[in-house]
Amino acid sequence: MYEFKFHRPATVRQAANLLAKNEDAKLVAGGHTLIPVMKQRLASPPHLVDLSKVENLSGIEMKGRALSIGAMTTHADVAGSPIVGEAIPALAYLAGVIGDPAVRHRGTIGGSLANNDPTADYPAACLALGATIVTNKRRLKAEEFFAGLFTTALESDEIITRVTFPLPKKAAYVKFRNQASRYALVGVFVARRPSDVGVAVTGAGADGVFRVTAFEEALKKRFASKALEGLSVPADGLNADIHGSAEYRAHLIGVLAARAVDAANGK
């Protein structure tokens, strides 16, 4: 690791000022993505702005018909939260299958979304559920937020403060782990929303998380795994690496989507 200057602001405003003032400054939340790359000397931010002592950034609450999760809320807190368990059990489940216990007790939802790893789990939930990512500057629809591999709509001094999820009628997440890293080789989040259906796929897209509109249309007509029979996702444009070919990933999307629909239907 190279040397860096460590800042520990108390408010979002202070944190944003530090980002604006120091070029190449980086926020650090759980540090579970950022610190390993720094240790390997692949990243060398001269300034780290730690969010752990910033007020009002963590916590889980219901706000009307929406679930609100603070950016600094750890995966373990989401997984174990009775509020999430009640409101969107699929989201609690998803948080519980991220990494391992150490990762879940450090990693945060804000850090995960800001990082937008194409194999991370949360992006699938945000897209399928129609979440809103709230920052110190604005509110972004999940659709507008994710902008390709490790890329988001966030500006350099923009900080995620919380994420809100409108409650679905039913939802489920099925993850097919990369055997080595345990990130998603393919993960499919299916949500039946009051007036929509969301099917979002992580792990497989060459540009990161994406929705499968053909599946969504079919499921809007009939929310049952049978509705997906005969449908498939083309392998073109999907990731291919030593862990799985594009064909395998395309096939898995179909299998996992059907299983997710069954799970959402309590089957």
Next chain:
Amino acid sequence: MQTKIEALAAEPVDPADALAKFGVGQPMRRIEDRRFITGAGLYTDDEREPGMLHAAFLRSPHAHAGIRSVDVAAAAAAPGVVAVFTGADWQAAGLTGLPLRPTIKQADGSPIATPPRPGLAVGRVRHVGDCVALVVAKTARAALDALELIAVDYAPLPCVVDAREALQTTAPALWPDHAPGNLGFLWRVGDADKTAGALASAAHVVTLDLVNNRLVPNSMEPRGVVVRHDAATGRVTLSGSIQNPFGFQSLLCELFGWPKDKLRCRADDVGGGFGCKNQLQPEHAMMVLVCEKLKRTVKWVNDRSGSFVSDAHARDLSTTVRLGLDASGRFVALAVETVANLGAYMSTNGALIPTLPTAAVLGGAYTIPAISMQVHAAFTNTVPVDAYRGAGRPEAIYLLERTIDVAARQLGIPAARLRRKNLIRPAQLPYRTALGRDIDSGAFETVLTRALELADEKGFAKRAALAKKHNARRGLGIAYYLEATLGPPADSARIAFAPDGSAVISVGTQSNGQGHETSFTQIAAAQFGIAPDAIAYRQADTDITPEGGGHGGSRSLQLGGTAVLLAARQIIAKGKRIAAHLLEAGEADIEYRPGRYAIAGTDRGVSFTEVVTASFDPARLGPDMAPGLDETARYEREGFNYPNGAHVCEIEVDLATGIPRIVNYVVVDDFGRIINPLIVRGQVTGGIVQGIGQALYEDTRYDASGQLVTASFMDYSLPRADDLPPITLELFQDAPTRTNPLGAKGCGEAGATGAPPAVVNAVVDALEEFGVVHLDMPLTREKLWSAIQGAKR
């Protein structure tokens, strides 16, 4: 994960033997675990001392390249840097290559190729991770910072990573002067003519091509050493994460032309070796060289990325097997042709692994009258290959047990029945194999039967039918393994008592986490009839025992443990003279039972502990007795023995995704006499897990440019606890070996030997209806899915 132990034979083998009492055979909890679990272990990186320097190696990013120049000026001038070394320093010290332990000759009697492996690259790098330069600095960070300032001008060369390709005439040459055609050696064993003849006249010949996949050892603690120089004596001490201090001492002294007493080698706690800490590697040689030059304490600890590209890799063989059977299904001949990947250099034991240990068990526990094997070993631009848990024997058993399953399918004989038909029967023991090995003991068919019973083979068809209902297929895989315990042939132990009745055991072998501290203590405690906590354990130090062989080849208990037993017997014998003197009786009249000497036929006696105390009091000793109880014993292997057993794996493959899930795993092991079943269970479980890892998950992949693409745990998949099944383990103790006084056969590598074929056999069995005859490890999910798809198309 749960494991279950039941002894088939509750009766002790020899009731008169005191070993049967006082804790031997008891599942005593490991003494060392408190230290390990509470973080009180002492590993290489825990070593600190004022003024200690830190070393870091610059590793090659190229698989194959000439080195035009290495500019270290900026690094040498960087803050905190004490010295920078390159291949030129190695040459200036008059050194050429690391010493080897090649005890084989080529088939034509000529020596094998032993190209010089330098401490730092001279003129050329030959694999990604090859050591190019070494920085010594005041802090570890300063050393790492300085590495970035070294400018190496590389001239990239074409590379080859596959052993078969390396042997093609068009392949780039790694060692044009030392190994033309990249051939390290061609080695043969067995009667090739007889085998060919038997195959020619066999009713059936089953041929199978298979690959034994390359593995990265991944010990939890990376390699590392601290080397110290003693100004007063001029002695150098190397301590660290090594498996065999005596081996290191002898290799390093050979390298530097030093007398043995110039170099002390030792180890504290070592976090796993599995073979990869048995070799003398360039880093070790450089660390000793640098310490001797700087006369300062220097520490080096590899990081995980460095470990992936520098710890000796394992296996990497591709083999053609031909098994001949007569009309009734009896094996008549086995011919094996292997191409082994040596990596870029001949590693310390690199020539041995694919040859002698494989031959030691080739043919397994079966009657096979004619066996031959030939091995072509090739240099490639990959990390050198050397010992890893099982070292040659898993390779032998894998090829045989897979081929037997293929034969069973081809001949339409159930796999278990074909094995039964050919297993060596007790009446044939001792059995001399076609390769001249004498298998001394075993009850192979009994063990197989018991394993199949525990696995509920009879109920399998029902379970398989059930699985079909949820779009899955079940398979049952059997593997009968035969092991041969190997490694250096002798070991020594010293037991020294203190006046308070406590003792220190010192042994020449070494635990890397296996639990010797507990089992060896149990052996001694049983002899003396004292509590295990009165005994302290020391190991792995060339200064504390006259010799030692380290750990490897599942040798420690039978050699080191026996040395402890012999030293204990010497103590008891001396104690007997003291007891006789104290009791004013003739020595011949004294009887010893653990813990107590008594005059035969009377109730007059004295406790062992009293004798210990008396031994330090000259007033209570006879005129010709030296005070104290301090004995050293040496034990040299009298004969090889053959741990063996049956693995039965039941697996379910999900057809939609290809996910293989092991639903049940049974193993019945014959390890001879068991000292501590809990430790044996740990060893077997760990071995099986590594075997499952090889069979299903561990995929070491190089790309065409020679980059190791699976060089981190993000890409290299190790088995995790939640991937693993419950393991039912039963220990069969009715076929003890007489090759050592303990009656122990060695258990350290057995799990890793039996598991790969059991798992692969199970998967292939599950996918039979899809026309799958064989799949090469690792059986990844996509590989299985593709095989299923292939049949559908």
